[in-house]
Amino acid sequence: MSLLRAFSKEQIINKINFENPWWKNNKIDEYYSSMKKRLYFELFSPLVYEKKIKRAIVLMGPRRVGKTVMLFHLIQDLIDNNVPAKNICYLSIENPIYNSLSLEEMLLHFLEYNKLSSSNELYVIFDEIQYLKNWEVHLKALVDSYHKIKFIVSGSAAAALKLKSIESGAGRFTDFMLPPLTFYEYIDLKNLSHLISLKIKKWKGVAGNYYHTDKIAIFNKHFIDYINFGGYPEVSLSKEIQLDPGRYIRNDIVDKVLLRDLPSLYGIKDVQELNSLFTTIAYNSGNEFTYEELSKNSGIVKNTLKKYIEYLEAAFLIRVINKIDQNAKKFKRATSFKIYLTNPSLRSALFSPLDKGDDFIGNMVETAIFSQWGHNTGFTPYYARWKNGEVDIVSLSNEKQKPIWAVEIKWSNRFVKSLQKLSNLKSFCEKNNLDRTLITTIDIEEIKENDGLIYDFTPSSIYCYTVGRNAIERRLNKSMAISH
DSSP: OOGGGGSOHHHHHHHHHHHOTHHHHSOOOHHHHTSOOOTTHHHHHHHHHOOSSOOEEEEEOSTTSSHHHHHHHHHHHHHHTTOOGGGEEEEETTSGGGTTOOHHHHHHHHHHHTTOOTTSOEEEEEESGGGSTTHHHHHHHHHHHOTTEEEEEEESOHHHHHHHHHHHOTTTEEEEEOOSOOHHHHHHHTTOGGGOEEEEEEETTEEEEEEEOSOHHHHHHHHHHHHHHTTSHHHHHOHHHHHSHHHHHIIIIIHHIIIIIHHHHHTOSOHHHHHHHHHHHHHTTTOEEEHHHHHHHHOOOHHHHHHHHHHHHHTTSEEEEOEEOTTOOBOSSOOEEEEEESSTHHHHHHSOOOOTTSTTHHHHHHHHHHHHHTTSTTOOOEEEEETTEEEEEEEEOTTTOOEEEEEEOOSOSTTSSOGGGGHHHHHHHHHTTOOEEEEEESSOOEEEEETTEEEEEEEHHHHHHHHHHHHHHHHTTOOOOOOO
């Protein structure tokens, strides 16, 4: 007997009614309404209110970054903007009661219960859509058939959703990726924005806006907390979960992606092999890798390694950063590359939280900063590496592929008084006609000049905050501080 037969129409209707309490009181559950909106909500909600373009919105992203909470905030926002509460339907597809029902059958149950016509202006939300086989085919059919209904779907299997959305949703779907929290969002979510302000820096008549704090020790403490716990809203706000982040993140996020999502999508048979590779990468986030070394250390053949890394990138767990040489030339054959976690708190959960003085904290500061650049759509960072030197982050112009700026990430103050120890950075800037560069520190903010090169020293936490804030505000077309 199929699971479908186990539930009557009345039971299904009762479940739909239970999932939509605002039909009675015009309010979402207090559990969700008490949570602060992610700043990404201001980017997401306009897509839902867009009426001229008839497309479904596909909200995708890693597990536990707040997609379901954002959907409930959307529901309340719709009600507050005079959309009748009964015109909004939320359905969680992972609930077994909906097994073997098509999206259209669920929609028709909703319409029948609320005595609505499909000609009404309606909003229908399908959460955790990846639990429905061939969801993209179902959704495309709904978009083509019900022109007055705005369909919003979400799913945690980001790789699968993206792949299927591209394959089947051309012209029908608008994808929206919700990443882990930026440090800027973390500060906002924890109501700590009073710690930061805009400051004007002047150097030889040139002025620019920079973010600044008068309480750098406190701000750095929150920065370390962000590195350890900050990628996920629930972990950020819960002291209980922070006592055992490994159990929460490893079991509920990493394992489900590595042991279920990716194997089911790509047909991976040896999940332990994939898990071992990811663990190695996570522990060494920010290091340079080669396929030869990875293959030797893991026992995985190179062609399989390349596929695994591609899968882990598609799942939004890692990001590969490619190398340029001292003259900013790209390599025709990339034999080595850096890999960063897209969320620094993944490492802390897999192993243990880090302290500001731990040996590996420098790598995780670098990982945190690179994770902010991941929110900057359209931007591709590089690192420069040559025989005798390296520069951590380089931006190339789209037109001529020439360096625009270079940044060196340091969790140290010693370079402020020892500019000669930044000879690699100086050499790169001179070869590429850069007259200014930025170096991060622990807590020193200072500008120096030597041999015509301006060295802008900025605390790592401030730089991380600035990059994350600018990435979001660029997309909101708001004013922004200088980030390099």
